[in-house]
Amino acid sequence: MPVSRRNVLIGAGVGAGVIAAGGAASLLSDGLPADPSSLHRIASLPADDSSPGWFHTSRLRQPKAPLIGDAKAPWVVVGGGFTGLAAARQLALNFPDDDVILVEAQQVGFGTSGRNAGFLIDVPHDIGAPDYIGDQTIAKHVLELNQRGQSILRDQVEQHNIVEAQLRHSGKYQAAVEDKGIAVLNAYRGGLEKLGQPCEIIEGNELRDHIGTSFYRKALYTPGTMLVQPSALVKGLADSLPANVKLYEDTPITAVDYGVKTVLHHATGRITADKLILANNAFGQYFGFLEGRMLPIFTYGSLTRPLTAAEQASIGGKDFWGVIPADPFGTTSRRTHDNRILVRNSFSFNPDGRAKPGYPEKVRAAHRLSFERRFPTLKDVPFEHTWGGGLAMTRNGAGFFGELRENVYGALGCNGLGTVRGTATGTLLANLLAGKRESLTYYLLSAPKPAWNPPQPMLSIGVNFTLRKGQSDAGLEG
Template identity: 75%
Template sequence: MLPIDALPQDDPTPGWFHTSQKRTPKPPLQGNASARFAVIGGGFTGLAAARQLAQNFPNDTVILIEGQQVGFGTSGRNAGFLIDVPHDISSPDYIGDPKIAKQILELNQTGQKILFDLVQQHNIVDAQLRHVGKYQAAVEDEGVRVLEAYRGGLEKLGQPAELIDGKDLPGIVGSHFYKKALHTPGTMLVQPSGLVKGLADSLPANVQLFEDMPITAIEYGAKTVLHHASGTVTADTLVLANNHFGTHFGFMHQRILPMFTYGSLTRPLTAEEQARIGGKDFWGIIPADPFGTTSRRTHDNRILIRNSFTFNADGRFKEGATERFRKAHRLSFERRFPDIKDVPFEYTWGGGLGMTRNGNSFFGELRPNVYGALGCNGLGTVRGTAMGTLLADLIAGKRHPLSDFLLSVEKPNMNPPEPFLSIGVNFTLRRGMANAGMEA
């Protein structure tokens, strides 16, 4: 028996969760249960895997286990961008190998389509999904060079992208802060917690969802036995869709880095404040510098500010982090929106990312009858949805060109041992955030 030495634990103030529609979570299992399939992780990847398994095996039960409440964890704490285009920051044109980039584009678009179709099919209104594209914005000359290189890379892929001059941006995003922005029209924006709650409440009838039920130990064998607070779940086939927590289940040891990034949401802007800044009523900005600030204006007229990173080795939040980074968010907000600088933040929170050194995820079989889709690299919305769906098809014996692609790519690289890992990662984070300059 392998004890699970780190259980999910996030801060209590995720803004997307508390501003989305309230729902009654499914209670944890009391006692023992068995099923052909068990999926651990009730985020985008796990929901997709459970749904597709249920459709592929309509006469079998799929047990889906979430350690917290659906929408409260990582999947409800991101910035809500469903991005279609690849973005390889290690390449001069942000595209890299065109053959790989085309596969990544198709993978992202597959995840987008799955989510869009589910929102329409089940009328998930609280997803607040809008197909408005994204603006990648630059403040300094180096950032402008990034945007120009990226536009060239996207042109090679045949993807539309428009450079917008800074003088035209206030009419779009209500801010005079940026020098230029690159608009790519394929991105969709969502209320991420509202979306995953809706996905959970529209699962097929043969999916049994248990929430607030962390797994405390696991036994591998002919069948997998999962231990929880009041009993066990026994499954013929296990799917791990719990991102960096998969490393605590005996796999991908020292290959996934549990990073946290932080966001703040203002209270809703008044009509007078909205008029003061102008711009469109719904948009999303990502930074030219990876360590810069992401910003959004939401469906309920709030402003989101998201920046700053920490390395949390056990994958759980650190006390005091939200208070510390709330100050950084305040400065970033006031730089961008000086005309409404006194609007307070209502929520500040952190959210986990499962990062790998080479930017690749793990997809496939981990051991007989145990499968995984792990290491989101900050793209868990669309990439996780596509990977969870493709993994369920792989288990059912259905092969797709995209699953063949995922099986063929290099697996996540090994990380250095401690203490060198923490020293190196923390140095890289501090340097990156410092070098972001005005982009932060």
Template identity: 65%
Template sequence: MIKISATPKDDAMCGWYHTAPVRQAKPGHAGDKQTRWTVLGAGFTGLAAARQLALHYPSDEIVLIDAQEVGFGTSGRNAGFAIDLPHDIGADDYIGDIGIAKSTLKLNRTGQNILHSLVQQHGIDCHMRPSGKYQAAVEDRGIAVLDAYRRGLDKLGEPYEIISGQDLPDHIGTTFYRQALFTPGTMLLQPSALVKGLADSLPANVKLYENTVITEVEYGDKVVLKHAHGRIVTDKLILANNAFGARFGFLKHTVLPMYLYASLSRPLTEAEQAQLGGKSFWGVIPADPYGSTVRRTHDNRILMRNSFSFNPDQQSKPDCLQRFAHNHRQSFERRFPMLPDVEFDYTWSGSLALTQNHKGFFGQLAPNVYGALFCNGLGVTRGTVTGTLLADLIAGQRDELIDFLLSDSGPSTLPPQPFLSIGVNATLWWGQRKAGIES
């Protein structure tokens, strides 16, 4: 028996969750249940895996469990970028091996296509738009990053546009940035609204239990999942709970539970919208990895996302919320001095499951146990496609993308504590300090 030492418990003020359409959460599980299939985690990965398993096995009930309400956890807390392009931060041109890059591109676009098809089919109100993204820089080293990535995109044969600082206000309003690299393939969306819509459009043979916190697990001929109000005995278990998957006895000492912080403003008035100018819907990611992600949303709010913390216990930190909300205010004021009276309505944290070598896990973990884990910050597309393909693999299917995922070496082992925390916290401190005005 394995006792689960940490369970999801996110902070309350996620702006995406509170501004998404309201849905009625499904009741939690109670009593004893026996089932053939159980998927743990109802984010992008788990929803995709449960949906695809249900299509492969229409006569079986697929049990899907989440520790919180759907749309409240990690999948509803990202910045809402469904990115297609590969971005290998270990390569000089951010593309690296061209064969791996092309397979990664195909993988990401498959995830995009799955989501776009479901949004259209079920009329999910998540403001998904093929808006592209701006990767923007202020300082010389940020410009150098854009130049390197441009060379990589040339090698990959993907389109882009270089936009000078003097022309950027026509796109995003602000004069803050010196240059941006625009790539057209990203879809922008409201992540919590998308996750809620995906949950409410699951096939009829998927049984969703929300607010069901698994506290113990036993492995054997069958897998037994225990919680405060009962237990679920399942033939097959699919772990789709990202960083928390490492708490279930597998892939120990491989994942870095990082938390990234965001604030969402109140809606801009018509006068403020005119003062800002630019397009009505856009997203900016930073050239510096410790810089700010910024969005103007469908309801004319401004999202600011920056500041990291390393939380080995995988619990949110209220003191970080207060401190980093101040960072968001400073970042906002640097970019939008024309909007001096715009306050934030919401500030929250969201978990990132990062690995040292930026590789996730896909495949079989043990007899009767499978996993698609550790999305390394690309959960919208990567979680969707790996969840779908894992269900295909379990059903006996193989294709080039499944083979590509199975050929990956997987996440590397991390240094032991306390060296890990010392090293990660020092890296975060230096990276955020070095980012300067890019943050």
């Protein structure tokens, strides 16, 4: 139904199929007009593997129905992950008389936002700087941005009673086994202290009492991190959106016509938007923006079955914790609210942003080795789920925030911090469109933009070499 002022938000995906305006006389086999000269076709659609552990172990949810036919609104956001959900919510609050359309190509919680390790990290971590902090002014902005994302998510969980998200202010342990990892922790500790952030070195013997394993020699504990069940969190965020947000799931966009108003084509019709917000990370490049500047990197996780009481006793430690590696190519692990162990490592470069068939099975042996090194008493505990999930990386670590073209805006390229950064930038972008600016808005608008990538095939050769070398050099921390 038409409204006076609308903005359309399109979920973490891209639409499928199309019916031309006014029932054009001739359609192609894919449902697009026979004269497609004004259309930008979407060359790649999200397609994740079917086994995301967080999704399958979280609350069973009835997804919103796909869009059938045509729709229009003043605001459209593409992407139903952390960024898109935040942008849609804030637009709806800023413009309570407008309808907002949020379009997701898959189901909420099934894609990237439900496949990460569930860390809501506050402190900056610049691996290119000697002290892992770098420029103090930039680091303070990053800290503020991350904490803004944390605060928004915490408030939403409390306000809407999203208990299934299991949000806990647990802190994180950055742990090391080898000398080079210990050096990283010592350098990072110095950087955090210069930034005025609390941190604590915990030695191996004491560390086991925290995380139930004597595998690590030392860890740097920072108390500001929150841990969540990520798929449960985004499901809860989707189900608590304001009434003027219309969410369509399983509605990929297959083509876009950019004009005074943007027309998005999907399997059975069109969405007409006064203003379009792209919150679909690496897939933003398939909408004609930031092409050649995104690096879709996949990383992989495995989740055990719940531990028995005897198995829990055999490892001890706290009943809820999260460990990230000192080496960026090492292993992340967690003990979850339902007493499972998560292991996350291994990487692949997927240039089209889609899952590579067979890769979860391929990395399962590496996960098994990492798990048994850390928890030898649990060697007989099987994995129930193994999956991959995408990261929208850029070569210089910069994201994009702001106007892409007239009436089209984006918050893209979260560089592995989509939970907090995506939440913050989605909210700030919605505020910018409502005429509200704050210090973080000016910082994001003036920050460097994603750098160009080398052309193919040199890009794939270089990225794949870097990933293989990094994983090999991680040594025991892998």
